[in-house]
Amino acid sequence: MVKKTFRQRLVRDFKMNKAIYLMLIPVLVYFIGYHYVPMLGLITAFQDYKIKLGYFKSPFVGLKHFQRFFGSMYFWRLLKNTFSISIQDILWSFPLTITLALLLNELKNKHFKKFIQTITYLPYFISMIVVCGLVMDFTKAGGLISTIVGLFTGTSESLLTNPKYFQAIFVGSGIWQHLGYGTIIYISALAAINPDLYEAARIDGAGRWKQMWHVTLPSLIPTIVVMLVLRIGSIMSVSYQKIILLYSPSVYETADVISAYVYRVGLQERSEYSFSTAVGLFQSVVNLVLIIAANKLSKKLTDSSLW
Amino acid sequence: MKKRIVSAALALAMVMSLFTGCGNNSSQSGSNSGSAASTAGSPVTVSNSGSDEVIKSNFTDIEGNTVEIQTGVQFPLKEEVTLTFWYPVGWNYVGEMSALQEGEVWQFMKEQTNVNIEFIHPASGTETEAYSLLYAQDRLPDIIYSDLNKFEYPAGPTAAVADGYFLDLTDYIPKYAPNYSALLAANPDVAKDVKTDEGKLLSFFHIYSGIGKACNQGPSIRTEILEKVGYTPDQLVTYDDWHDALLKIKQQGLCEVPLFIPKEGVMDYQELCGGYGVAQNFIQIDGTVKYGPCEPGYMEYINMLNQWYKEGLIDTDFALNNRDPEEGDVINGKYAAWWSFCSWNGRKKWGGKGVADDFNLVGTAIPVKTKGEKAHYRCPDTIVNSYNYHISADCKYPDIAIAYMDLFYNEVVSLIANYGLGDSHVKNADGTYSWSDKINGATDPSAARGKYVCPTAFYENYTRVSDSWTEPQKISQKNWLATSDSAYVIPVYVSMTAEENEEFASIMGDITTFVQEESAKMIAGNSSYNADTFVAKIKELGIEKAIKLKQAALDRYNSR
Numbered sequence: 126m127v128k129k130t131f132r133q134r135l136v137r138d139f140k141m142n143k144a145i146y147l148m149l150i151p152v153l154v155y156f157i158g159y160h161y162v163p164m165l166g167l168i169t170a171f172q173d174y175k176i177k178l179g180y181f182k183s184p185f186v187g188l189k190h191f192q193r194f195f196g197s198m199y200f201w202r203l204l205k206n207t208f209s210i211s212i213q214d215i216l217w218s219f220p221l222t223i224t225l226a227l228l229l230n231e232l233k234n235k236h237f238k239k240f241i242q243t244i245t246y247l248p249y250f251i252s253m254i255v256v257c258g259l260v261m262d263f264t265k266a267g268g269l270i271s272t273i274v275g276l277f278t279g280t281s282e283s284l285l286t287n288p289k290y291f292q293a294i295f296v297g298s299g300i301w302q303h304l305g306y307g308t309i310i311y312i313s314a315l316a317a318i319n320p321d322l323y324e325a326a327r328i329d330g331a332g333r334w335k336q337m338w339h340v341t342l343p344s345l346i347p348t349i350v351v352m353l354v355l356r357i358g359s360i361m362s363v364s365y366q367k368i369i370l371l372y373s374p375s376v377y378e379t380a381d382v383i384s385a386y387v388y389r390v391g392l393q394e395r396s397e398y399s400f401s402t403a404v405g406l407f408q409s410v411v412n413l414v415l416i417i418a419a420n421k422l423s424k425k426l427t428d429s430s431l432w
Numbered sequence: 433m434k435k436r437i438v439s440a441a442l443a444l445a446m447v448m449s450l451f452t453g454c455g456n457n458s459s460q461s462g463s464n465s466g467s468a469a470s471t472a473g474s475p476v477t478v479s480n481s482g483s484d485e486v487i488k489s490n491f492t493d494i495e496g497n498t499v500e501i502q503t504g505v506q507f508p509l510k511e512e513v514t515l516t517f518w519y520p521v522g523w524n525y526v527g528e529m530s531a532l533q534e535g536e537v538w539q540f541m542k543e544q545t546n547v548n549i550e551f552i553h554p555a556s557g558t559e560t561e562a563y564s565l566l567y568a569q570d571r572l573p574d575i576i577y578s579d580l581n582k583f584e585y586p587a588g589p590t591a592a593v594a595d596g597y598f599l600d601l602t603d604y605i606p607k608y609a610p611n612y613s614a615l616l617a618a619n620p621d622v623a624k625d626v627k628t629d630e631g632k633l634l635s636f637f638h639i640y641s642g643i644g645k646a647c648n649q650g651p652s653i654r655t656e657i658l659e660k661v662g663y664t665p666d667q668l669v670t671y672d673d674w675h676d677a678l679l680k681i682k683q684q685g686l687c688e689v690p691l692f693i694p695k696e697g698v699m700d701y702q703e704l705c706g707g708y709g710v711a712q713n714f715i716q717i718d719g720t721v722k723y724g725p726c727e728p729g730y731m732e733y734i735n736m737l738n739q740w741y742k743e744g745l746i747d748t749d750f751a752l753n754n755r756d757p758e759e760g761d762v763i764n765g766k767y768a769a770w771w772s773f774c775s776w777n778g779r780k781k782w783g784g785k786g787v788a789d790d791f792n793l794v795g796t797a798i799p800v801k802t803k804g805e806k807a808h809y810r811c812p813d814t815i816v817n818s819y820n821y822h823i824s825a826d827c828k829y830p831d832i833a834i835a836y837m838d839l840f841y842n843e844v845v846s847l848i849a850n851y852g853l854g855d856s857h858v859k860n861a862d863g864t865y866s867w868s869d870k871i872n873g874a875t876d877p878s879a880a881r882g883k884y885v886c887p888t889a890f891y892e893n894y895t896r897v898s899d900s901w902t903e904p905q906k907i908s909q910k911n912w913l914a915t916s917d918s919a920y921v922i923p924v925y926v927s928m929t930a931e932e933n934e935e936f937a938s939i940m941g942d943i944t945t946f947v948q949e950e951s952a953k954m955i956a957g958n959s960s961y962n963a964d965t966f967v968a969k970i971k972e973l974g975i976e977k978a979i980k981l982k983q984a985a986l987d988r989y990n991s992r
Contacts, residue, residue: 176568177596177597199945282748283748286748286752373751374696374697374751374951375952375953375956376751377949381945391941396586
């Protein structure tokens with residue numbers, strides 16, 4: 126049979142699956158309209174953008190806004206803090222989430238399992254502003270956690286205004302809030318493991334520990350890798366809302382991240398769209414490079430990858 | 433079947449919602465609901481010659497008599513015109529009304545002029561955001577409130593006109609605003625503040641009549657606590673007095689934390705560092721611009737706070753404090769002293785809850801180093817306020833909008849705007865007016881102001897407010913004014929060009945971060961900088977250039 130050209134195949138496929146293509150249209154419109162067209166707005170990073178003048182008439186200024194950002198005396202500190210907070214978050218939250226999922230998986234009592242799951246999910250549904258309020262009350266001078274820490278160190282000082290502790294508080298409260306919710310995807314992956322594998326392992330004399338080590342974990346690797354690669358792709362995006370709710374001038378040293386700085390310097394008082402876009406573009410580019418690199422690496426090491 | 437209909441409807445709704453984002457905001461564009469008035473429809477042409485005919489309109493004055501006043505266009509209009517007015521201050525003034533135009537004065541103005549004002553009040557707490565978003569709209573409201581301190585086009589008002597958002601009123605005002613023009617002609621000092629460096633008029637400013645508004649914020653302390661340690665508010669004059677009183681309050685356990693300090697280390701209007709002759713901002717000394725933190729006085733101030741920090745006179749985590757104490761902390765009596773607006777003094781209710789019966793917050797003098805000195809930085813006395821009102825370039829009836837705004841600068845109309853109609857005011861023996869108990873005695877005086885008078889009458893007689901003050905408020909202002917002036921304050925009317933503004937902002941971004949961070953750390957005693965390296969670093973970050981820009985702007989202002 127003669128191989129048909131791409132066009133012929135497309136036309137044929139279109140005729141056969143008209144309804145499906147029709148249903149695709151809203152999705153295409155959505156992605157083109159809300160994800161691709163807005164990307165054209167990135168041009169504002171290279172302009173002195175003014176809304177009234179629009180994309181076409183705003184003066185082109187090249188890399189001015191990038192130079193301003195890279196030239197800031199705080200650039201390296203911002204970059205360091207952003208990476209530091211993200212990496213600490215990954216290092217702690219990944220093993221903890223997986224461990225919790227594995228532990229939940231081993232629980233035999235259905236009711237107890239549901240109880241634990243509900244309790245660990247709940248913080249996820251608390252609004253960020255409430256969580257930050259709680260964190261603040263617990264860690265300021267005389268707060269619950271500050272007082273407990275004070276019992277060991279001898280001084281009941283405010284933890285939240287101490288640059289040494291800020292990142293720990295930030296990452297810790299994040300884990301508290303997201304730990305349970307993060308297990309959902311692993312638990313569903315665990316449910317999909319073929320029971321035959323466990324049976325075979327048992328026949329070979331594997332105990333529960335060995336089953337977990339040799340059956341459960343290897344089956345989870347693809348999920349873990351995908352989650353890790355995705356997380357690495359957002360390493361530059363630290364939630365600025367939470368930073369802004371928790372930080373103060375005295376902890377800028379460890380708390381000031383790129384997004385918070387842009388908000389404070391570029392947006393809070395002056396709406397500097399171009400400057401913010403330039404920094405946003407920089408963050409996206411770094412994220413993109415990291416996600417591609419992480420994906421490549423994981424393909425090489427584990428054979429599983431995002432694409 | 434039913435289920436299918438529901439899911440079909442949901443799917444349709446989802447698809448529809450994809451497109452709604454692109455639509456026009458129709459409620460915005462439908463503002464000019466009235467049909468054409470006498471001159472409307474065609475764009476207004478302004479000529480400076482041949483238009484000197486004086487237009488006079490009949491108006492009802494505060495006593496109910498009909499008088500003739502000079503106006504920009506003939507009022508009442510033959511047909512009703514609706515103007516939209518973006519006005520962010522004041523849900524407390526709106527009270528139970530849906531918007532300010534339901535107030536008596538606005539309704540009266542509508543009868544007299546046939547101009548219907550529709551106020552747009554952004555949601556409380558989102559004003560700054562809403563102001564930035566104005567510039568992203570297709571069409572601006574007709575009249576827009578701006579504030580040189582808070583709500584301003586990022587590159588300055590001149591740039592806002594150049595970028596096509598607001599009308600340049602320079603040519604319109606002589607023709608359509610006879611009352612405002614007369615006011616400027618009679619008061620050259622006012623004209624200096626409201627005109628730009630190029631001599632242009634870009635907006636109507638909120639102007640105070642008579643002696644203006646004197647400083648209405650400063651340091652305050654709870655008298656009932658202060659008296660227990662042997663002081664009265666007028667005895668707190670020097671920093672040493674403060675230190676002594678605060679220390680005694682702490683030692684006697686009268687308060688958890690004697691003094692409230694915001695996270696920046698300085699108070700709202702630099703209430704505590706004026707005596708050291710500095711501010712955490714730009715200052716001017718005899719026309720020479722300086723940056724406060726680079727001056728020796730700033731380090732003296734920071735060292736003093738560091739000492740107070742060590743002694744437990746301020747919060748150990750003051751770096752988490754906002755601009756003013758949380759209401760819960762006030763009610764629980766956590767602090768003895770903080771800064772306050774005059775309206776807070778003597779107040780018995782904070783956040784809707786009552787405080788202790790003997791709670792009595794009263795203003796004290798801006799502290800100085802030695803008795804007899806004067807502090808030169810405080811909230812300045814004001815004739816021209818930072819509030820101003822732009823006419824948008826999208827306005828269909830600029831002549832009417834201008835002539836309408838101009839009415840409020842007429843003596844006859846401004847009396848009504850200030851004191852309201854009928855029994856909203858009482859006439860004093862000397863012929864002046866004061867608010868009646870309808871406002872002063874109301875359970876919610878702010879809402880009563882919104883209902884019966886113009887809360888911010890554009891040509892405001894501030895005595896209407898100061899007359900209504902209680903005894904603690906009068907004492908507070910007297911104390912604040914006693915040992916201070918605002919000679920070092922750079923007026924807010926100083927303006928930069930768009931290019932200067934941008935360069936200034938890009939320098940000051942890092943400097944502000946640095947100064948706030950290191951000030952907070954130095955107060956807590958854990959900064960790696962000392963007095964010399966601190967100033968050296970600010971200089972390294974380019975403060976000289978920023979000072980030069982500010983100096984140029986100030987020079988231009990002074991030579992207006």
